[in-house]
Amino acid sequence: MSAIDRGKRFSIPAKDLLRYIPLWECHIHTHYADGTSTIRQVVDWAIEFGLTRIIFTEHTEPWHTSWEDWFSKYVADILLARKEYGDQLEILIGIEAPATDFEHGLGITPEMMKIVDFILGTAHRYPHLKGRSVKDLKRDEIIDYEYRTLMALAANPHIDAIAHIGGTCKRYCCPFPEELTRQVIRTATLHGIAIEINHQYHTPLYGFVNLCIEEDAIVTLGSDAHRVEEVGSVVSALREISLRN
Ligand SMILES: [Zn+2]
Numbered sequence: 578m579s580a581i582d583r584g585k586r587f588s589i590p591a592k593d594l595l596r597y598i599p600l601w602e603c604h605i606h607t608h609y610a611d612g613t614s615t616i617r618q619v620v621d622w623a624i625e626f627g628l629t630r631i632i633f634t635e636h637t638e639p640w641h642t643s644w645e646d647w648f649s650k651y652v653a654d655i656l657l658a659r660k661e662y663g664d665q666l667e668i669l670i671g672i673e674a675p676a677t678d679f680e681h682g683l684g685i686t687p688e689m690m691k692i693v694d695f696i697l698g699t700a701h702r703y704p705h706l707k708g709r710s711v712k713d714l715k716r717d718e719i720i721d722y723e724y725r726t727l728m729a730l731a732a733n734p735h736i737d738a739i740a741h742i743g744g745t746c747k748r749y750c751c752p753f754p755e756e757l758t759r760q761v762i763r764t765a766t767l768h769g770i771a772i773e774i775n776h777q778y779h780t781p782l783y784g785f786v787n788l789c790i791e792e793d794a795i796v797t798l799g800s801d802a803h804r805v806e807e808v809g810s811v812v813s814a815l816r817e818i819s820l821r822n
């Protein structure tokens with residue numbers, strides 16, 4: 578499958594959001610890493626909420642999931658849920674994989690690459706920090722690292738979507754500049770990679786959505802849910818804003 582086809586599988590054109598909001602949640606963490614819910618609790622909540630698609634996107638960094646064999650148990654758990662509830666909503670296996678260099682490196686094993694339906698590429702701890710942490714960096718350095726990490730993801734043929742653009746920069750330092758955000762969106766769009774719309778990081782939300790519409794991007798909806806009540810909250814946030822052409 579080509580990279581273009583990969584990205585399109587679980588996304589819609591951003592401009593379609595002017596007509597409808599898909600009932601999706603494409604960014605969920607569970608007790609397998611730093612979330613608090615079980616797979617089953619998330620599925621029950623999603624059905625109650627009325628979602629039609631959920632994608633579990635567990636962290637792959639070893640400091641989140643240090644216990645042995647977590648990935649096969651995670652997959653088995655999701656497959657069991659799919660067997661029991663697959664007639665009520667689409668349940669997909671994904672992971673949130675960090676960029677590990679400024680090319681196409683990802684924190685993902687070959688087994689994961691083979692099994693998962695969806696890979697959410699992410700800029701968490703930036704590559705090549707040489708022992709420093711994000712907190713040690715100056716403002717301009719953080720922006721530069723975030724930009725280079727995201728631009729690498731925007732051309733990475735292994736991923737389906739990019740998580741929370743500018744999220745690490747915003748969390749540790751300052752809002753990520755709009756012009757650079759636009760460049761990342763434009764490059765990802767050229768490569769058929771979807772952009773995650775995430776209300777927890779993209780504020781104001783309408784500004785980010787409009788940027789995606791202007792760049793004719795394809796998008797997924799993700800809350801980065803770590804608690805069951807957060808699953809689907811991106812849908813609620815989108816319902817509250819009025820999008821304009
Ligand atoms: Zn993340």
Ligand SMILES: [Zn+2]
Pocket residue numbers: 604606673801
């Ligand atoms: Zn996440």
